[in-house]
Amino acid sequence: xxxxxxxxxxxxxxxxxxxxxxxxxxxxxxxxxxxxxxxxxxxxxxxxxxxxxxxxxxxxxxxxxxxxxxxxxxxxxxxxxxxxxxxxxxxxxxxxxxxxxxxxxxxxxxxxxxxxxxxxxxxxxxxxxxxxxxxxxxxxxxxxxxxxxxxxxxxxxxxxxxxxxxxxxxxxxxxxxxxxxxxxxxxxxxxxxxxxxxxxxxxxxxxxxxxxxxxxxxxxxxxxxxxxxxxxxxxxxxxxxxxxxxxxxxxxxxxxxxxxxxxxxxxxxxxxxxxxxxxxxxxxxxxxxxxxxxxxxxxxxxxxxxxxxxxxxxxxxxxxxxxxxxxxxxxxxxxxxxxxxxxxxxxxxxxxxxxxxxxxxxxxxxxxxxxxxxxxxxxxxxxxxxxxxxxxxxxxxxxxxxxxxxxxxxxxxxxxxxxxxxxxxxxxxxxxxxxxxxxxxxxxxxxxxxxxxxxxxxxxxxxxxxxxxxxxxxxxxxxxxxxxxxxxxxxxxxxxxxxxxxxxxxxxxxxxxxxxxxxxxxxxxxxxxxxxxxxxxxxxxxxxxxxxxxxxxxxxxxxxxxxxxxxxxxxxxxxxxxxxxxxxxxxxxxxxxxxxxxxxxxxxxxxxxxxxxxxxxxxxxxxxxxxxxxxxxxxxxxxxxxxxxxxxxxxxxxxxxxxxxxxxxxxxxxxxxxxxxxxxxxxxxxxxxxxxxxxxxxxxxxxxxxxxxxxxxxxxxxxxxxxxxxxxxxxxxxxxxxxxxxxxxxxxxxxxxxxxxxxxxxxxxxxxxxxxxxxxxxxxxxxxxxxxxxxxxxxxxxxxxxxxxxxxxxxxxxxxxxxxxxxx
Numbered sequence: 154x155x156x157x158x159x160x161x162x163x164x165x166x167x168x169x170x171x172x173x174x175x176x177x178x179x180x181x182x183x184x185x186x187x188x189x190x191x192x193x194x195x196x197x198x199x200x201x202x203x204x205x206x207x208x209x210x211x212x213x214x215x216x217x218x219x220x221x222x223x224x225x226x227x228x229x230x231x232x233x234x235x236x237x238x239x240x241x242x243x244x245x246x247x248x249x250x251x252x253x254x255x256x257x258x259x260x261x262x263x264x265x266x267x268x269x270x271x272x273x274x275x276x277x278x279x280x281x282x283x284x285x286x287x288x289x290x291x292x293x294x295x296x297x298x299x300x301x302x303x304x305x306x307x308x309x310x311x312x313x314x315x316x317x318x319x320x321x322x323x324x325x326x327x328x329x330x331x332x333x334x335x336x337x338x339x340x341x342x343x344x345x346x347x348x349x350x351x352x353x354x355x356x357x358x359x360x361x362x363x364x365x366x367x368x369x370x371x372x373x374x375x376x377x378x379x380x381x382x383x384x385x386x387x388x389x390x391x392x393x394x395x396x397x398x399x400x401x402x403x404x405x406x407x408x409x410x411x412x413x414x415x416x417x418x419x420x421x422x423x424x425x426x427x428x429x430x431x432x433x434x435x436x437x438x439x440x441x442x443x444x445x446x447x448x449x450x451x452x453x454x455x456x457x458x459x460x461x462x463x464x465x466x467x468x469x470x471x472x473x474x475x476x477x478x479x480x481x482x483x484x485x486x487x488x489x490x491x492x493x494x495x496x497x498x499x500x501x502x503x504x505x506x507x508x509x510x511x512x513x514x515x516x517x518x519x520x521x522x523x524x525x526x527x528x529x530x531x532x533x534x535x536x537x538x539x540x541x542x543x544x545x546x547x548x549x550x551x552x553x554x555x556x557x558x559x560x561x562x563x564x565x566x567x568x569x570x571x572x573x574x575x576x577x578x579x580x581x582x583x584x585x586x587x588x589x590x591x592x593x594x595x596x597x598x599x600x601x602x603x604x605x606x607x608x609x610x611x612x613x614x615x616x617x618x619x620x621x622x623x624x625x626x627x628x629x630x631x632x633x634x635x636x637x638x639x640x641x642x643x644x645x646x647x648x649x650x651x652x653x654x655x656x657x658x659x660x661x662x663x664x665x666x667x668x669x670x671x672x673x674x675x676x677x678x679x680x681x682x683x684x685x686x687x688x689x690x691x692x693x694x695x696x697x698x699x700x701x702x703x704x705x706x707x708x709x710x711x712x713x714x715x716x717x718x719x720x721x722x723x724x725x726x727x728x729x730x731x732x733x734x735x736x737x738x739x740x741x742x743x744x745x746x747x748x749x750x751x752x753x754x755x756x757x758x759x760x761x762x763x764x765x766x767x768x769x770x771x772x773x774x775x776x777x778x779x780x781x782x783x784x785x786x787x788x789x790x791x792x793x794x795x796x797x798x799x800x801x802x803x804x805x806x807x808x809x810x811x812x813x814x815x816x817x818x819x820x821x822x823x824x825x826x827x828x829x830x831x832x833x834x835x836x837x838x839x840x841x842x843x844x845x846x847x848x849x850x851x852x853x854x855x856x857x858x859x860x861x862x863x864x865x866x867x868x869x870x871x872x873x874x875x876x877x878x879x880x881x882x883x884x885x886x887x888x889x890x891x892x893x894x895x896x897x898x899x900x901x902x903x904x905x906x907x908x909x910x911x912x913x914x915x916x917x918x919x920x921x922x923x924x925x926x927x928x929x930x931x932x933x934x935x936x937x938x939x940x941x942x943x944x945x946x947x948x949x950x951x952x953x954x955x956x957x958x959x960x961x962x963x964x965x966x967x968x969x970x971x972x973x974x975x976x977x
Contacts, residue, residue, distance in 0.1 A: 164458045167465075171457025171511065175450040178512035185509040189398040192405025202413035205347050206776060208487040209617065209840060215758070216779035219771045223648055226720065226733050245304035245315035247322040250282070250297055250339040250633045258294035267333065268298060282637030297637035319344050323626065341630035349621035349628075353416040353906040356622055361422075364900040368426065369393055371896050375889040376437060378570040381550055382520075384527040385437060391513040392433030396425045399505045403498035412494070416620070417487050417841065420912050423901075424495055424848050427894050427920070428471060429502045431855050433510050434886035435460045440514060441573075442882070449518040456514065461507070463859050468503045471851045472496055473799050474792040478847055483788045488840050492788065492847070526550065572885045580884075581877040584932045593933040600925070604829030611828060614837025617777065622906040643750075643772050645671075645738045645757075651767045652732045656698035661691060663765055668738055675736035676718045680705065699729045738770075751778050792847045796820070796854075815861045816854055819926055823853045826922045827915070836914050845915035853923050856890075859883040860927060864935055872936045880932060891924050 174181050202208060210217075251268060253259060259268075260281075283296025302322070304315040319342035326340040372389035400422055407414075439459040443452040478492030517527070524533050526549075539547050583589060618631045647668060654660045655677070664677060680702060681691050693701070703721060720733040740753055757770045800813045827849055828838075836842055860879045867875035898920070901913040 160462075163462050163465075167461040168454040168458035170461070170507070171454040172450050174457070174508065174511040175453035175515045175518075178515040180512075181508040182512035182516070185395075185398050185402075185505045189401045189405070192409070193401045195405045195408040198408045198411075200408075200411075200413045201351060202415045203347055205350055205617070208415055208417075208490075209485065209620070210776045211484045211779060212486055213484055214776065214779040216771065216775040219769045220773075220776065222650065222769065223646065223771050226648065226650060227718075227735060245306040245312065245319065245343050247302045247304070247319055247343075248299060248341045248630070249326050250299045250341075250630065250637065252283075252297045252337045252339075252633065252637065253335065254337055255335075256283075256296055258296075259298045260292070260295050264336070267336065268300070282634075297633070299634075299638070316344060339626070339630045339633045341626055345626045345630070346617060346621065349625035350416055350908075352622040352625060353620075353904070353908045354414075354419065356906060357419060357901075357904045357909060360900040360904045361419075364897045367900070368893050368897040371893050372430070372889075375434070375572070375892065379551055380553060381526050381528075382524055382533055382553075385440075385517055386528055388433070388437055388510075388513060388517055392430055392437075392510060395433060395505045395510045395513075396422075396429035396502060398509065399429065399502035400425050400498055402501045402505075403494060406497055407494055412490070415487065415490070416908055417491050417844070418494065419909065420491070420841070420844060420848075420916075421495055421498055423894075423897065423912070423916055425498050425502055426897055427848075427852050427890065428467070428499060428855055429506065430893055431886060431890040432460075432464045432502075432506045434889045435464065435859065435883070436506075436510065436514060438883065438886040440518070441570075445522075449515055449522055452518055453511065453515055457507075457511070463862060464506070465503070467851065467855045467858060468499060470796060470799055470854050471499045473795050474847055474850055475499070477791045477795045478788040478844075480791075482791055485788070485840055488788050488844055491844055570885070572888055573881075576884045576888075577881050580928075581880050584880075584929065585873045585876055585936060590933050590936070593929050597930055600826060603833065604826040607829030607832035608825065611832050612837050614839035614842075616837075618907065619837065619839055619911065620841065620908045622908075624905055628907075643739075643774055645740070645753075646735055646771045647675075647738050647768060648733070648735045648771065649766055649768045650733050652730055653766055654695070655702075655731055655734075656691075656693050656695050658692040660766070667760060667764055667766065667768070668736070671738035671740050677734065677736055696728065699731060702731070703729055750774075754778065789843045789846050792850060793824075796850050809865045812858070812861050812865045815865070815931075816858060819857050819861075819931065820850055820853045822930075823919070823922050823926055824849055827918045830918050830922070831915055834914050834918070836911055839911070841908060841911045842915050845912065845919065848916075849919040849923075852919055853926070856887050856923050856927050857931065860887075860931060876932045876935050880928075884928070887924075887927050891920060894920055 251259065251264075253264065257264065259265075280299035280301065281292065281295040281297070282299065285293045285295075287293045304318060306312040306315045322342060323340045323345075326338050330336075330338045369390060372393050373386045374389070376385045376387075376389035376392075378384045403421075436456055439456040440452065442459070443455045447455075475492040475495045479489055479496055481489075483489040483492065520527060520530055525531060526533055533550050534542075539550060542550075584593075616631075618628055621627045649664075661677075661681065668675070683705060684691050684693075684701075689701075699721075702719075718735050719731055722730050722732045754770065754775055761768050761770070797817065800817055824846060827846065831842060860883050863879040863882055864872075864875050867878065870878075895917070898913055898917055901909050902917075904910075904913075
């Protein structure tokens, strides 16, 4: 009972709101436009986020703490050219991978001279790729060589000069490539990832304009019909304008609050498109159900009462799910900012649909009531006047006048709309046909089977090349690096941050045991081998061990590359001690398989907690991988929990709690299918796909909630009858928004960017699977699953009979008159 009271109360409130909007249409139409223009002027403060690590690396991770500790122990001296000086932080640098088109040996004299032209001789053994060896420690040939140039960036001026140098470096490498056709060069700098990440926005511009034109065209066509009075083409355009104004307002607020733009924001307009257009089409569908002899204010009030309750609940669902994603619980900054901005845009979209689009509906309503042309706003002449006009003129001004139609014809005046006619006359009967249902159920089982197959293969995607434009230096360099340098993992720093007994043979064995299985580039192992070559025992007393160690590093040339890998300290008695040291490890693993590298990181960390020696491991790539799986999945997990909570809570607000049960099952089925099929389509679970899945929850509820609500609340007829009724009432709005949404997505598939490729595939699957559920799965399943719909036959009660005297029947052949009394 309480549910029904709340439901009626909310409906009455929205009815009054609609009446108020219809009484002041000019204000509600102009206010959103003025607000959008004022806030849109803030684009003078437009800023771009330049730190990719800030956006895509987990905000709270152990790797960042480890990096701080490493930087405090071993400050990077970029004024010197040392081995692996980029292990702690990439800083500013320029890199180039050099290969041959014919897979020639890059170590032969010709290629060596070419590489060293005007250069200097440096140790580069650790940057050889595609290596063939003679023996364990001798290289026979190498298919690729990587050269790295480190730059100083100790202050802002230094950083500015280094950034300019990186740009010139890439141009110089490209010029060198043009003059030396026998080699292939892949340049890369510390700025390349940032530039290629933001390049997606630039290459997407013309495709987004194409998408806008297509959506405008189809939205206008979807709102048009042959009847020139009842056609509403302007509402299709104004519905899209409503979404645009809300997006512009949200962007203005972001600029005013100091927010920065990044390429992930390309997904926000498509979120707005799916939610906003469905709301406007649903209002238009409700308008078609109102009586034409009512005043515009009454019709608007009826529209608000009929459509705004469901639209408000779905908007609340958007705000809750994306609001949880915008909370501090989200560890990926790009996801948090995206969810925050989406919440702002959706909130203003809701307000503008109520105000701007509601007032637009009022204006077009007055045009319809005055029998004016829906496009030209000209008074449509009577049929007898049109008969004297040319055929093309009669075609443009075709309309039905209320005085020329009966009550039954008035109820069907909107059936000339193509989609309404198609659903009512053909599709509803076909999908509920007894012979069609088994095939739909079979198709659903096939859908679940393939979804399960993909779901079992889901993988997390922490590869940063998935978020950049395709024809870029980042993609080319990453491809070459994976081809030639992926036989081993990145070089991992092994840092001992306590003073241990290096002279103790048991400690030496422990250190070597911890790094067993790795290729070691270590001062420690080199020094032990050095002592053995001198026939000196490695188990020396502390003073002898450390004194020889220090002297060796100062004098012996074989230790020149390791002078920065040990931190010595002098005590009060001039005794030298080793307080910290580092070595470098390389594991035999595929860098392309991020799971192996992540497992390696976790294994070494667990070892550091149980070992006798206190050490940490670090590589700059760990900042992106650390807790990536949990950080990426957290927004989706939290959003799902919040959606379930809201569905449970709203069960006390809706007229029947069974609606929420069906909604929950439908959302689970859609999300399961989307995850499975996107995996089969080679889309990994990364930041972009997770944000799309959060949107998928809301998109499914947007489209399925009105259908389920109409079906569940229906009484007295069969299930099949109410399934047909639900499709007839809400199917047109779903179909219109779906067509516009898909047309808007199609140009996104052509954008040369991995980010937009992921965006397109995920959003396309969400729209397709939801459409499949709305128009096939639900209409079939609801015909034989709860709630039951029993026919209620009214018992004839003689006390309640009503006598109606009909017209007299006259026999034309005689004067006999018969009075007929009919009992109803």
